[in-house]
Amino acid sequence: EERWQPARVVYGDTDSLFIALPHRSLAEAFCLGHEIAAAITASCPAPMAIKFEKVYWPSCLITKKRYCGY
Secondary structure, three states, X not given: OHHHOOOEEXXXXXXXXXXXXXXXXXXXXXXXXHHHHHHXXXXXXXXXXXXXXXXXXXXEEEEOOEEEEO
């Protein structure tokens, strides 16, 4: 979606997906996070679903499974 640009996936594995949304406010990040999760879920076969959990702002992703954020 055009509204999501310039979103980019910065990390993903079997149970996690981190998406960077540069130049977005915290409120916009929450809104877009829910929208992106719904769009991904709609493209997956049932019963697969992506659940939006949280926004880390700011955050630091060091390596696989090593990250911190507020």
